[in-house]
Amino acid sequence: MRYPEMKGPGDPGGLLDGLAERVERLLVVDGTFPLRSPWNGALAAFAEAHPEAYVSLDASEATVVLAAAGFALEGFRVLLGPGMPLLLSRAYDQIRNALAVPSLPVVLLGTAPGLFRGECGAVFQLVEDLALARSIPGMTVLVPSDEGLFGDLLAEALRTPGPVYLRCDVSSRNVTDREEHRSSGPLPIGGGRLLREGTDVTVCCCGMMVFEALEAAEVLAKQGVQAEVVECYSVKPLPEQILLASVRRTGACVVAEEHSRHGGLASAVAEVLCEKYPVPLRRVGMDDVFGQSGSARELHEYYALTHQQIVGAAAQVWALRRRS
Amino acid sequence: MDDRCRHFLEETALEIRKDVVRMVSLARSERSALALSLVDVLVYLYWKVLRTFPADPGNPLRDRFVLSDGLGGPALYAVLAAKGFFSRDELWSFSRLGAVLQGMPSPGRTPGVDAPGGPPGQGLGIALGMVMALGKRRCDGAFSASGMSGEETASCVPAVFCCMNLEELREGCVWDAARVAARDDALGGLRVLANSPGWNGKTESCRDEEMERFASRFRDLGWKVTVGDGHDFASLEEGFAALSAPERKDGTAVSSVRGAPCGVPGVLFLRTRYGKGVSAEENRDVASEGRPVFSRPRLDSALRELERRGGGSGTTPQEESASEDASFRTDGFHSSGKEEFL
Numbered sequence: 001m002r003y004p005e006m007k008g009p010g011d012p013g014g015l016l017d018g019l020a021e022r023v024e025r026l027l028v029v030d031g032t033f034p035l036r037s038p039w040n041g042a043l044a045a046f047a048e049a050h051p052e053a054y055v056s057l058d059a060s061e062a063t064v065v066l067a068a069a070g071f072a073l074e075g076f077r078v079l080l081g082p083g084m085p086l087l088l089s090r091a092y093d094q095i096r097n098a099l100a101v102p103s104l105p106v107v108l109l110g111t112a113p114g115l116f117r118g119e120c121g122a123v124f125q126l127v128e129d130l131a132l133a134r135s136i137p138g139m140t141v142l143v144p145s146d147e148g149l150f151g152d153l154l155a156e157a158l159r160t161p162g163p164v165y166l167r168c169d170v171s172s173r174n175v176t177d178r179e180e181h182r183s184s185g186p187l188p189i190g191g192g193r194l195l196r197e198g199t200d201v202t203v204c205c206c207g208m209m210v211f212e213a214l215e216a217a218e219v220l221a222k223q224g225v226q227a228e229v230v231e232c233y234s235v236k237p238l239p240e241q242i243l244l245a246s247v248r249r250t251g252a253c254v255v256a257e258e259h260s261r262h263g264g265l266a267s268a269v270a271e272v273l274c275e276k277y278p279v280p281l282r283r284v285g286m287d288d289v290f291g292q293s294g295s296a297r298e299l300h301e302y303y304a305l306t307h308q309q310i311v312g313a314a315a316q317v318w319a320l321r322r323r324s
Numbered sequence: 325m326d327d328r329c330r331h332f333l334e335e336t337a338l339e340i341r342k343d344v345v346r347m348v349s350l351a352r353s354e355r356s357a358l359a360l361s362l363v364d365v366l367v368y369l370y371w372k373v374l375r376t377f378p379a380d381p382g383n384p385l386r387d388r389f390v391l392s393d394g395l396g397g398p399a400l401y402a403v404l405a406a407k408g409f410f411s412r413d414e415l416w417s418f419s420r421l422g423a424v425l426q427g428m429p430s431p432g433r434t435p436g437v438d439a440p441g442g443p444p445g446q447g448l449g450i451a452l453g454m455v456m457a458l459g460k461r462r463c464d465g466a467f468s469a470s471g472m473s474g475e476e477t478a479s480c481v482p483a484v485f486c487c488m489n490l491e492e493l494r495e496g497c498v499w500d501a502a503r504v505a506a507r508d509d510a511l512g513g514l515r516v517l518a519n520s521p522g523w524n525g526k527t528e529s530c531r532d533e534e535m536e537r538f539a540s541r542f543r544d545l546g547w548k549v550t551v552g553d554g555h556d557f558a559s560l561e562e563g564f565a566a567l568s569a570p571e572r573k574d575g576t577a578v579s580s581v582r583g584a585p586c587g588v589p590g591v592l593f594l595r596t597r598y599g600k601g602v603s604a605e606e607n608r609d610v611a612s613e614g615r616p617v618f619s620r621p622r623l624d625s626a627l628r629e630l631e632r633r634g635g636g637s638g639t640t641p642q643e644e645s646a647s648e649d650a651s652f653r654t655d656g657f658h659s660s661g662k663e664e665f666l
Contacts, residue, residue: 027460052463055456059504062497063449067504070453073431073439074461093443094497098450102431102440 006116006208006296007147007172012042012082015150015168019079020050023158027076030056030083031064039082039111056083061091065098072104077158085112088129088165095163100136103162107154108133110167114207114258115291115299122290125299131263133165134236140164140189141236143257143265145210146174149193149233152186160189167207169258175210175231192239194246198226201314201321202246202253206232206265209256209284209305216256216310225318235265240272247273251324252317253281256310258300261285280320282313325561333557336406337367341601341630343402347415349623353427357598357605358489359399361521361554365594366403368560369485369517373568378408381435384466387482388454390439392447393489394428396519401425401434409436445495448516451486452501455514455589458482483513483568490520490531493538499545505589506546512587515567516547519554521598535593542591554594567592601633602626 007015020026028046047054055071057064061084068078081087087108088095099106110129117124126132133141140160144150150170157164175195187193195210196217205213210231217227228246232239247253253273255266266283273279286303300306340363348356369389370376377383391400398418405412410424417423424434428442439450458481461467467480492498505511520535522528539549548571552563567590599605604626 057504060497060500063500063504066446066449066497066501067453067456070450071457073450074454074457076457094446097443098440098446
């Protein structure tokens with residue numbers, strides 16, 4: 001179960017397949033840094049298949065974002081940034097003022113979120129990306145866990161009228177059966193996936209922590225605690241109703257994310273639950289520190305982003321659960 | 325340029341200046357110096373250069389205008405109102421809660437505003453994206469009608485003008501965008517107006533020095549560089565003519581004239597003066613920056629001064645008497661029979 005093969009940081013080939021057919025007036029705009037990106041192959045294939053829908057500017061993040069604003073103002077649906085891992089932090093001002101303030105339809109890909117670019121160390125590990133993106137008014141924030149969901153959300157994001165931040169560290173193995181997933185229709189922005197039903201504790205998770213949460217649920221089940229696993233792939237807008245319905249049943253909540261505990265999914269969930277239905281809550285995520293070099297697996301262990309942490313946190317909140 | 329035309333432009337610029345002073349003072353804003361320096365440039369641009377469709381502001385054939393330094397907003401708004409993009413009454417609620425006219429230009433909110441403005445240096449990157457997008461849309465046939473020859477189609481591709489302040493050229497991302505724009509011979513539709521205001525003689529030599537430094541950087545990158553006087557319509561005519569004549573990197577001319585999809589981009593440096601036309605603004609020192617200038621009596625004297633400097637023929641008796649509400653008359657402009665030139 002552990003360590004699914006990662007598509008985004010590993011080999012992103014195929015993530016852009018079929019996109020040009022699904023989205024009208026699509027334009028992939030890219031900049032800087034072609035050397036280090038694992039996206040090179042995928043981008044080259046896309047550019048070859050759809051030369052009219054690909055622009056490479058070979059410029060800094062700030063300039064690429066501004067140019068993307070120009071493209072969007074002229075009616076293009078812009079997908080930005082597979083080759084710009086630090087887009088969100090380097091071009092924050094331009095994203096805020098040129099994309100978000102006029103609310104332009106541009107999708108920003110997060111290609112270095114979390115700890116998966118382990119060997120590069122803190123600089124290329126944006127453990128605060130969700131906090132940055134979530135705080136911009138009108139910005140949609142999406143964190144899919146697997147390839148199927150990524151494809152659906154990317155097409156959906158490109159139809160959204162405003163800016164969207166989409167993390168693309170996804171597993172090539174789908175969480176749910178592909179056919180089953182398809183039969184229920186594409187998942188909407190603002191939705192969530194109920195991956196496992198349970199009555200005792202809600203485990204809310206996103207991204208690679210979905211796999212950890214499912215494993216934690218197995219362990220908890222052996223101990224007699226039935227965990228309900230909700231994938232909150234839409235960090236903003238948050239699927240409040242799904243979340244509230246779940247915690248009303250269970251009376252306790254754990255949030256697990258590959259992100260700093262400050263300002264990410266856990267903060268978003270805590271804000272909603274505090275106001276609408278307070279229950280005991282624990283956050284599993286990075287402490288208030290930067291990462292360091294190491295393999296992704298080592299780093300996830302070191303910074304306590306594992307199913308053991310989720311099991312421990314679930315046991316704590318379950319003991320304190322709200323009974324009403 | 326014949327006298328009739330020059331006279332019309334001067335009259336128009338005078339009315340725009342008065343509107344700028346009125347709207348800025350109504351908004352209790354301190355920001356009119358830059359806007360006043362831009363008035364003549366914008367009047368020439370909107371009446372003589374740009375292809376605009378005030379009744380259909382989103383028309384894809386329109387020439388685009390990006391005002392990079394949002395502080396010049398009042399001048400742009402007064403010009404757009406005079407062109408008929410929106411009612412002139414909107415000027416009087418400039419930067420108030422719920423206003424159509426935001427402190428910084430906001431596309432989607434204000435008809436005729438094509439791009440967001442505000443943070444220094446932002447405009448050139450956006451204009452670069454726009455001109456590349458227009459090139460792509462031209463390939464899709466967005467600007468060609470049936471029966472047009474290739475040349476005619478090329479002449480229908482809109483140009484993108486980006487107006488920047490000299491101070492903005494200190495920003496790094498401006499030069500990144502300038503480098504990308506001049507990389508190949510394909511973005512000739514991009515024209516930059518570099519407004520270079522001087523401050524009452526004191527800093528004009530520094531201004532000229534800085535202007536020359538930036539001009540040579542543009543030249544090094546392969547841009548076509550022209551310099552003109554931003555308050556002299558004959559000089560503006562020459563400057564814009566040079567700017568709009570497309571040129572390849574090797575200096576050879578390109579046949580089609582308007583919005584040429586090929587050729588190198590051009591920049592027109594324009595010497596102007598902060599607060600042009602209103603001595604209270606022209607002579608302000610930097611220390612008083614940030615304080616509203618136009619109290620009611622000073623507004624009236626500024627308007628009277630504009631009348632005097634403007635040569636008088638546009639003067640109306642009501643304006644001279646400057647009664648309490650004369651400053652905000654909203655009927656002066658459109659009733660004077662100038663539409664024949666629009």
